[in-house]
Amino acid sequence: MEDIKKAIVEFAESSKKTKFYFKDIEKAVQKVIPDAKMREIKKACTALINDGTLIYFSTGSSTMYGLKGRGMTEDPE
């Protein structure tokens, strides 16, 4: 769990983008930890949301994740 969380944060910090689909996070984590299961990655994302590291970004129809304070503001642009 901790290493998955670490991989998520490292990916989010190093990427040029500021918002990620869950699938992109899943792929990035599995590159570092090949046997990480989708459900574990989802649980790690939820834990990072709950401790305030990650935040959700939603258009209403689809949802993305981002690091709090990194390029994600309340303003949709």
Added chain:
Amino acid sequence: MPFEPKEPQKEIKYSEMRIYTDEELNNYTEEELKNFKIKHDIPDLEELEKGPWPSFVSDAKQGALHRRKLADDRMLIDRDVIEDMLGQLQVSFDEGETHWKHGGIVGVFGYGGGVIGRYSDLPEKYPSIAHFHTIRVNQPASKFYNTDFLRTVCDMWEYRGSGLMNLHGSTGDMVLLGTTTEQLEPIFFELTHELGQDIGGSGSNLRTPSCCIGKARCEYALYDTQALCYELTQYYQDELHRPAFPYKFKFKFDGCPNGCVASIARSDMSFIGTWRDDIRIDQEAVKAYVAGEYVPNAGAHAGRDWGKFDIQKEVIDLCPSKCMAYEDGELKIDNKECVRCMHCINVMPRALKPGKDTGVSILLGAKAPILEGAQMATLIVPFMKAEPPYDNIKEFIEKVWEFWMEEGKNRERLGELMQRFGLPKFLEIIGVPPAPHMVKTPRENPYIFWKEEDVPGGWSRDIKDYRARHKR
């Protein structure tokens, strides 16, 4: 079986939670409404009020006048929100462009859905709607409300939001339209902690499941739509509130093929009640319909004189699979050809009833036309029992989700993924054998192909044996 809530239900003291007095709620006269002008000119919107239907513009004006007359300390967001919303809408009519900005990080703590960020891109001109977020409230199964509950929600929303709401568009939820970011957490707290009311789904998650009125009032219900809707809503809370799907996913539940919630057109996974055995016929009642003693369609089309009931013309000839006959005063149905369309049962409900071996058909992949065209659902499971604890249904759901989450691209709906893979491949992956029911016209549609392992002897042949019978 009586209703068993999943969690202990606390008594809600509605009277203590009400905010406004009756005088405050009815704080203007008809005369004042007639003379009321909002602060912006809205000529095109006022055109909309002239049609034969009730207009949202008229409703919004009532809300605007009501807010004008409330005391300053009786609302927590700007008094002018409704007037500014109408003003901005008029600008969109003038320019043919929307001025709402989509999306944002607004939400309530721990939830990834249920709140939809909306901002005005003309905040200088319409400051009160600079933030105008939407909240989706998870509607109860079949949308039965207690009026005390509705009044309390309306009060809360008048106080902390715009007071504008729409009840039950396609999403199902009760939709609260327009509040500021600061109000989101207090609203969430009051809904969940005080009213025992969860918010609904939005974004890439399971959307608020919705069902027809089912066994609560409808004798056609072939399974308990409310029970299944409630069970799956509770069981899949994580999927509802913590989005990790490629895109949105909707369940809808129709108790029978009449399809009152139109699940076949509006949900990624549609559950429609059906039966496996024969339609039950009361021949005496059939005769009574033929003799004109019972009104057909339970009187539903009685507003005009259609002449004497003609069973041949109104039932037998309209059966889509032509599997009925009325001969010598006896109605016959060739049940193996019946496609469960409900027509004959709807026309003669006192004479015909669905069979007793009931369950659901599960159809997958309907969607609205956002990316590709609109699509109706495809029948995937012709029949499954639907009884608590619904383990068979949950197992199927999870197989479908697993495939979609694995193979689906970002923003690809299940129906689009099924198209991309093709039905035969999709069936193989989720482990459902092909059946003629899945194809609209089975004798004409080469949807399902034989594979070598399905054919005795495979594709190979003994060439010598063949040449013995066929000259080169």
